[in-house]
Amino acid sequence: MSVGILTSGGDAPGMNAAVRAVFRSIKMREPAREIVFFRGGFRGLARKLDSSTERNVQRQETRGIIHRGGTFLGTGRVPELKVTREDAPDRVARLAAQESFLRVAAVNLFQMEVSDLVVIGGDGSFAGARLIARHFREMFPDRPFRVLGLPGTIDNDIWGTDYSIGFDTALNNVVDAIRKIRDTVESHKRVIILEVMGNTSGWLALQSAIAGGASVVAIPEVPASHDHEHIVRRLISGFERDYRYFIIVYAEGVAKQHGEGWAQQLRRRIESNATLVRLHGGTPMEVRLNSIGHLARGGSPSALDNTLAGLLGTAAADVILDGRLPDDAPVDGDVMVGCAGPRPVVHSLDEVIARSPRLVTEDSPLYRIAQNLMLSADQPF
Numbered sequence: 002m003s004v005g006i007l008t009s010g011g012d013a014p015g016m017n018a019a020v021r022a023v024f025r026s027i028k029m030r031e032p033a034r035e036i037v038f039f040r041g042g043f044r045g046l047a048r049k050l051d052s053s054t055e056r057n058v059q060r061q062e063t064r065g066i067i068h069r070g071g072t073f074l075g076t077g078r079v080p081e082l083k084v085t086r087e088d089a090p091d092r093v094a095r096l097a098a099q100e101s102f103l104r105v106a107a108v109n110l111f112q113m114e115v116s117d118l119v120v121i122g123g124d125g126s127f128a129g130a131r132l133i134a135r136h137f138r139e140m141f142p143d144r145p146f147r148v149l150g151l152p153g154t155i156d157n158d159i160w161g162t163d164y165s166i167g168f169d170t171a172l173n174n175v176v177d178a179i180r181k182i183r184d185t186v187e188s189h190k191r192v193i194i195l196e197v198m199g200n201t202s203g204w205l206a207l208q209s210a211i212a213g214g215a216s217v218v219a220i221p222e223v224p225a226s227h228d229h230e231h232i233v234r235r236l237i238s239g240f241e242r243d244y245r246y247f248i249i250v251y252a253e254g255v256a257k258q259h260g261e262g263w264a265q266q267l268r269r270r271i272e273s274n275a276t277l278v279r280l281h282g283g284t285p286m287e288v289r290l291n292s293i294g295h296l297a298r299g300g301s302p303s304a305l306d307n308t309l310a311g312l313l314g315t316a317a318a319d320v321i322l323d324g325r326l327p328d329d330a331p332v333d334g335d336v337m338v339g340c341a342g343p344r345p346v347v348h349s350l351d352e353v354i355a356r357s358p359r360l361v362t363e364d365s366p367l368y369r370i371a372q373n374l375m376l377s378a379d380q381p382f
């Protein structure tokens with residue numbers, strides 16, 4: 002039986018190293034085991050096989066990729082694998098499209114004799130993989146088949162792992178951007194309002210704001226943090242302590258909650274606040290809006306991301322070949338391999354999907370750090 006590998010959802014730096022690690026760790030122990038690459042994410046599973054699959058992959062195909070950002074296998078988001086709402090107007094058509102996608106994917110996996118499908122992606126990709134696995138088992142109950150998820154997303158919002166592949170690189174990219182922005186903001190004594198990706202979670206914004214020395218951070222999980230009035234009070238207390246420029250980092254999840262106008266409204270609030278205008282010598286502070294966007298996702302993976310990819314890829318190979326991690330109990334069914342500190346851990350994929358996205362809480366140590374290090378509305382010193 003062969004092992005299939007694909008990358009799915011938003012690309013994340015380190016995905017290449019993860020594919021390479023799974024491939025090499027399996028081949029090291031079982032050189033004859035066939036490995037199949039599916040290109041373009043789940044789409045590659047549901048196309049005419051030869052157009053998007055690579056059978057019997059050889060070592061040289063995993064050479065020269067570890068330093069490259071993105072995913073050399075390609076990726077994508079597949080609407081057919083999304084949950085269809087009960088009240089969706091085109092529900093019937095959507096369910097039919099999903100059924101046909103799942104059927105083709107299952108038949109292709111059967112024909113390629115894939116018994117283990119490694120999916121490197123986020124919780125949305127895991128949910129899609131689960132659907133495919135269920136369909137496969139219904140169609141081919143006598144064939145062994147399981148999904149192994151490896152967490153790969155810059156959002157770091159997957160339950161069951163301390164870190165996901167790609168987060169560290171994105172974090173460094175964002176901190177680098179904050180440092181560059183600081184040069185210009187400081188020169189002009191302005192306020193910058195900077196959007197950082199993260200989907201519905203605030204991890205990337207929070208940690209980059211801490212590491213980049215931002216004045217204020219707003220994350221979707223903590224409503225007070227995105228209250229305009231509260232942010233303005235923080236700037237005032239900073240101004241009273243001789244701060245003359247401010248970097249406000251906010252997670253894209255805040256804009257998802259309030260609408261795209263959230264940052265524009267904050268800008269107007271800052272420009273029109275009478276106290277700030279007075280402190281600024283009778284004129285409004287100048288405010289600029291910026292978004293780091295997809296720049297956070299690009300570039301060479303960090304050493305930490307490639308190391309994590311190596312750890313998780315090696316552990317996935319152990320689960321595929323031995324049914325368990327070394328010195329651990331056997332595992333069954335679809336699973337995700339994550340990390341707890343420097344050690345790999347295995348969780349049932351259903352539990353990971355049910356408990357993701359993992360969100361920041363007000364008592365998360367990182368949020369407490371931010372409160373101590375950034376400006377507060379009633380700054381005591």
Ligand code: F6P
Pocket residue numbers: 011078123154155156198199200201253298
């Ligand atoms: O999940 C990774 C991520 O970069 C999120 O932070 C962001 O919300 C989303 O993907 C953007 O997706 P796309 O690249 O499809 O626009």
